[in-house]
Amino acid sequence: MSSNYLKDFPLLKQPTANGKRLVYLDNGATTQKPLSVIKALEGYYGTSNANPHRGAYGLSVKATELYENAREKVRHFLGAAKTEEIIFTKNATESLNLIAYSYGLQFIEAGDEIVLSIAEHHSNLVPWQQVAKARGAVLKYMYVNADGVLPEEEIEAKITAKTKLVAVTHVSNVLGIVNPIRRIAAKAHSVGAVIVVDGAQSVPHLAVNVRELDVDFFVFSGHKMLAPMGIGVLYGREELLEAMPPFLCGGDMIEYVEEQDTTFAPLPAKFEAGTQNVGGAVGLTAAIEYLEQTGLDVIEREERELVRYAVERLQQLPYITLYGCGDLTNKTGVISFNVKDVHPHDVSTILDADGIAIRAGHHCAHPLMHYLGVNATCRASLYFYNTREDVDALLDSLSRVRGVLGYGA
Numbered sequence: 545m546s547s548n549y550l551k552d553f554p555l556l557k558q559p560t561a562n563g564k565r566l567v568y569l570d571n572g573a574t575t576q577k578p579l580s581v582i583k584a585l586e587g588y589y590g591t592s593n594a595n596p597h598r599g600a601y602g603l604s605v606k607a608t609e610l611y612e613n614a615r616e617k618v619r620h621f622l623g624a625a626k627t628e629e630i631i632f633t634k635n636a637t638e639s640l641n642l643i644a645y646s647y648g649l650q651f652i653e654a655g656d657e658i659v660l661s662i663a664e665h666h667s668n669l670v671p672w673q674q675v676a677k678a679r680g681a682v683l684k685y686m687y688v689n690a691d692g693v694l695p696e697e698e699i700e701a702k703i704t705a706k707t708k709l710v711a712v713t714h715v716s717n718v719l720g721i722v723n724p725i726r727r728i729a730a731k732a733h734s735v736g737a738v739i740v741v742d743g744a745q746s747v748p749h750l751a752v753n754v755r756e757l758d759v760d761f762f763v764f765s766g767h768k769m770l771a772p773m774g775i776g777v778l779y780g781r782e783e784l785l786e787a788m789p790p791f792l793c794g795g796d797m798i799e800y801v802e803e804q805d806t807t808f809a810p811l812p813a814k815f816e817a818g819t820q821n822v823g824g825a826v827g828l829t830a831a832i833e834y835l836e837q838t839g840l841d842v843i844e845r846e847e848r849e850l851v852r853y854a855v856e857r858l859q860q861l862p863y864i865t866l867y868g869c870g871d872l873t874n875k876t877g878v879i880s881f882n883v884k885d886v887h888p889h890d891v892s893t894i895l896d897a898d899g900i901a902i903r904a905g906h907h908c909a910h911p912l913m914h915y916l917g918v919n920a921t922c923r924a925s926l927y928f929y930n931t932r933e934d935v936d937a938l939l940d941s942l943s944r945v946r947g948v949l950g951y952g953a
């Protein structure tokens with residue numbers, strides 16, 4: 545893993561509060577930002593900021609152009625057919641809620657089944673619980689195997705003629721396993737169901753083409769792929785978005801408002817109420833440019849090499865339990881683990897003293913934690929700018945955790 549990316553990431557070069565070299569291994573939560581993204585934000589607010597779509601003056605026209613250029617950049621990045629199929633939101637969570645409350649409440653009926661995987665993040669699980677309760681639908685789960693992989697027999701058995709919607713993560717934020725989306729989409733469509741894919745942990749790490757995957761909805765958050773916080777994306781097939789009622793109502797999303805009723809603006813504006821995050825969209829444009837210049841194939845390859853190195857070293861520690869690391873064939877850089885006798889929060893605190901930033905907790909995945917038989921885990925989530933030296937630092941610090949707490953080796 546080359547560390548020549550570090551020159552682009554100011555935050556990764558600064559020491560931690562206690563003067564240690566920062567080893568940032570929480571990329572599943574959010575990624576750090578390259579200078580090109582930071583400068584894009586500065587440039588927008590320094591030269592081009594205005595409220596888009598509303599002003600007839602030059603600055604507003606410029607802001608509108610930047611915003612709509614960002615939409616075209618995302619369309620191309622996801623391989624979508626039309627810019628009308630790209631909706632900007634705040635984040636993946638808002639995108640998933642938009643689908644649940646607009647598509648779900650409109651088209652799911654009593655007795656219909658909604659199929660999830662047990663590895664869903666709460667953002668792609670709790671909204672569907674609300675829809676199931678509101679409409680009298682049934683929630684069913686596809687369960688992963690001991691290696692965190694979704695078996696073919698679960699896909700085949702759980703998606704049936706009663707299934708109306710399948711909502712599944714492309715990559716689990718706990719297990720890091722890449723799910724067989726094309727296969728799941730084919731099965732969903734064979735029974736007349738739609739498929740919603742949560743791409744929050746896949747889009748930053750591997751090339752995604754929504755038409756090749758044949759998905760109906762696909763979401764992601766910009767901040768997990770080098771972009772600023774506050775900008776997210778919902779992709780939806782045009783015909784489905786056209787049939788859906790608005791999610792949020794107000795300015796920009798209307799065509800005409802009378803005292804008792806309103807006609808709505810065409811796509812994508814129908815789903816973009818109020819003043820939009822133009823700065824975030826400009827930052828997302830710069831983030832996509834950075835990823836495309838680096839190469840998602842390069843990112844995926846380098847990450848797989850690094851995760852293999854990390855897992856091989858972790859497997860040599862007898863007091864470490866790994867989750868989702870038995871089959872590395874389709875695995876991104878997410879590594880969940882526990883240290884014998886030590887709570888993940890204590891592991892994280894001890895690692896922090898050595899400059900190492902990992903996540904500890906339930907990772908917004910309570911049902912998966914319960915299924916794995918744990919309350920919480922530690923999680924190191926690698927990205928292309930991490931290095932073998934970062935992994936070695938993690939292992940060195942982990943080797944001291946039990947000793948620090950008096951458990952011996």
Ligand SMILES: Cc1ncc(COP(=O)(O)O)c(CN[C@@H](CS)C(=O)O)c1O
Nearest residue numbers: 572573635636637665667717744765908
């Ligand atoms: C698979 C998946 N799906 C949705 C979300 C929500 O992303 P937002 O940008 O917060 O809306 C996340 C964010 N997971 C963070 C925070 S819990 C993590 O540390 O794993 C995710 O991983």
